[in-house]
Amino acid sequence: MSNLDHSVIQKLVAVALERTVFISTEPAPSQLSSGQPTYSATIKFGGQATGSLMLVATEGFARQLAAGFTCMSPGEVDLPTFGQDAMNELANIVGGQVVTALGGEHKAIRLGLPGRGDPTEFTLRPGDCITCHLDSMGDVLQIVYVGETDASLAA
Amino acid sequence: MNTRLLIVDDSPILRMSIRKSCIVAGVPAANISEAGNGKQALDVLAAKPIDLILLDLHMPVMDGEQFVQAWSANPNWKNIMVTVVSTEMNQERLTKLRSMGVHSCLPKPFEPEALARLVRSDLQEIRS
Numbered sequence: 001m002s003n004l005d006h007s008v009i010q011k012l013v014a015v016a017l018e019r020t021v022f023i024s025t026e027p028a029p030s031q032l033s034s035g036q037p038t039y040s041a042t043i044k045f046g047g048q049a050t051g052s053l054m055l056v057a058t059e060g061f062a063r064q065l066a067a068g069f070t071c072m073s074p075g076e077v078d079l080p081t082f083g084q085d086a087m088n089e090l091a092n093i094v095g096g097q098v099v100t101a102l103g104g105e106h107k108a109i110r111l112g113l114p115g116r117g118d119p120t121e122f123t124l125r126p127g128d129c130i131t132c133h134l135d136s137m138g139d140v141l142q143i144v145y146v147g148e149t150d151a152s153l154a155a
Numbered sequence: 156m157n158t159r160l161l162i163v164d165d166s167p168i169l170r171m172s173i174r175k176s177c178i179v180a181g182v183p184a185a186n187i188s189e190a191g192n193g194k195q196a197l198d199v200l201a202a203k204p205i206d207l208i209l210l211d212l213h214m215p216v217m218d219g220e221q222f223v224q225a226w227s228a229n230p231n232w233k234n235i236m237v238t239v240v241s242t243e244m245n246q247e248r249l250t251k252l253r254s255m256g257v258h259s260c261l262p263k264p265f266e267p268e269a270l271a272r273l274v275r276s277d278l279q280e281i282r283s
Contacts, residue, residue, distance in 0.1 A: 020264040069168045071175055085168040092166070092213065093264045096242020105244050111213055113165075 004101060009145050010132045012097040013055075017134070017141075020093060021068025028135035032056060032142050040117030041087035043095035048107040051147045053098060054117045055091050060139035062087060088114040098145065158278050159204055161188045163196040163222065164211040164240070173209060173240070176267045180274035193222030200226070205235055206281050207274070210257075212241040212248075219243075220252065227255045236277055240270070 010027055017023040032038065039062040042054045057065065059079065066082040067074040069089065077083075091114040099109045130145045160182050162173050170189050178184055188203065190196035194217040199205065208226075212219030219239065226232050239252060239260040249260055258280075261273050 016264045019266055066168065069172045071172070082168050085166055089166045089169050093242060096244065096263060099242070100244045105246050108245070108247075111242060113213060113215060 004098065004130065004145065004147060006130050006132050008101065009098070009130055009143055010134065012101060013094050013141070013143050014134060016090070016093050016097055017065075017068075017136075020090075021065060023064055023068055023136050025134035025136045025141070028133040028140055031133070032058065032140055038062075039083045039087045041084070041091035041114050042117040043091040043114040044112045045095060045099050045109055046112070047109040049099070049102040049104075049109050049147075051098070051102075051145065053091060053095055053146075054144040055087060055094065056117065056142040056144070057087060058139050058141075059083075061136060061141045064136055064139060065090060084116060088116075091117075094143070157186070158182060158206045158281060159186045159188070160274075161190060161196060161199055161205045161208045163190045163193065163208060163214070163219070165191050165214040166211075167191075169211075172267065173270065176270040177209075177274050179267070180271040180278070182274065182278070191216075193217030193219060193225070196222055197225055200229075200232060200235070207277050208235060208237045209240050209270075209274070210237055212239060212243045220248070223252055223255050223257060236281055238273065238277055240265070 014025050017025055037059040038056050040054060040056040042052060044052045062083040063074045063077050063079055066077045066086040069086050070082060095111050099111050128146055132143050134141045160177055162170050164170050174187055177187055188199050190199050192214045210219050236258045238258050242263045244262060261270060
């Protein structure tokens with residue numbers, strides 16, 4: 001069971017970004033360029049619904065995100081200090097949104113703790129993933145969601 | 156305003172963000188303490204007086220639910236107000252927390268101004 005599709009996930013993330021850190025985004029068709037420096041975070045949930053979420057951001061997007069959380073200008077942000085933490089917190093927020101969208105208000109679904117992402121985990125079975133991208137001023141955030149059809153990733 | 160506030164969240168960057176909203180709400184920076192999990196929060200409560208706690212639920216070491224159990228069991232802390240700031244939306248869990256004395260819940264994602272309003276409202280209630 002999953003009532004989440006590409007557009008729902010894209011909208012959940014866009015709303016979370018706008019509300020929390022005032023980042024406006026547009027759906028982006030583009031892929032992340034290979035070799036581009038990135039920051040990533042994953043979060044899993046289990047119980048009456050099971051799944052995983054991974055966020056991968058270009059360095060510029062991670063900088064915008066950290067700037068939003070710290071109320072600094074992007075140029076002032078110490079990315080090695082705040083970049084990963086900002087990605088983890090975004091994964092936590094979006095993970096909570098996904099759990100709620102799956103009926104978490106009334107179902108027993110436990111959200112795990114966010115951590116540094118491992119992109120290879122999600123490329124093993126790309127057909128089972130929902131992947132979308134958001135763009136903010138040329139900086140890209142990739143969102144990869146795997147629902148309970150692939151429970152092996154959330155074990 | 157002498158209200159002393161404790162932010163409990165495992166994310167340093169979110170603690171920083173919450174701290175800024177609390178300062179906007181009128182809490183002096185010197186009156187704001189921080190803890191990265193429930194266990195650290197209990198240590199803070201044992202060491203200094205606190206009036207208001209902003210509590211995340213999903214944390215390592217000791218999560219928010221475990222913290223609320225420990226906090227509610229200590230009569231010395233009965234005047235401390237606890238507000239949950241979390242992605243948790245499960246109504247059964249939130250009802251259980253309220254039954255244990257949690258005052259209010261602010262779901263993430265939240266606008267910084269919404270948090271500042273909530274803190275102002277909590278502080279007003281504490282002072283009245």
